[in-house]
Amino acid sequence: MLTISQALYEKIVAHARADHPDEACGMVAGPAGSGRPERFIPMLNAARSPTFYEFDSMDLLKLYRELDDRDEEPVIIYHSHTATEAYPSRTDISYANEPGAHYVLVSTADTDGAGPFEFRSFRILDGEVTEEEVRVVEAY
Template sequence: MLTLTQALYDQIVEHARKDHPDEACGVVAGPAGTDRPERFVPMLNAARSPTFYEFDSKDLLKLYRELDDRDEEPVIVYHSHTATEAYPSRTDVTYANEPGAHYVLVSTADTDGLGEFQFRSYRIVEGVITEEEVQVVTGY
């Protein structure tokens, strides 16, 4: 199960909405070994595409140096889908290289008639996708 604060949830959704019609992407870092997302790190979609996201290699290198310096790890890796449901694509699975991370997908398309977006979380390990419950809390 992914547990995150309402503030982090709101920041991820806002980033997805702001970057629409392009896919948004980013990370929520947390203290190493805690599985507790704390620090919102929006990233630039270097692909600037409505169907694909790519972290800028310089930004990604900077992020990983920062994570090392702060004894953090990527707890959440998120991106948006602008025209499809919030479910990992084959490309998403290929790029899922953080086995301990929660992969959050936000759909800014109204694919289910239930509202403007979907917010879903998955574990992706060795190509296997497992959806998990999302619990939004006021604080830790």
């Protein structure tokens, strides 16, 4: 199960809304080993596409160095789908390389970026996709 604060939930949805009709993407980091999402890190979709997202390789390298320096790890990797449901595509599955992360998808399809939004979380391990419950809390 993914437990996420209301504030982080709203930031992810706001990012998806702001980047619509392109896919939004980013990460939420947390203290290494805690599994607790804390620090919201919106990223630029280098692909600038409504059907595909890609982290800029230099931004990603810088981010992973920063995570290492801060003793953090990716807890949530998120992106939006602008024309389909919030479910990992074959491409999403093939690019999922953080076995401990929650993969959050927000669908802005049929909303013109205005909502309501579909917000779902998955674990992706060795090509296997497992949906998990999302629990939104005021605070941890």
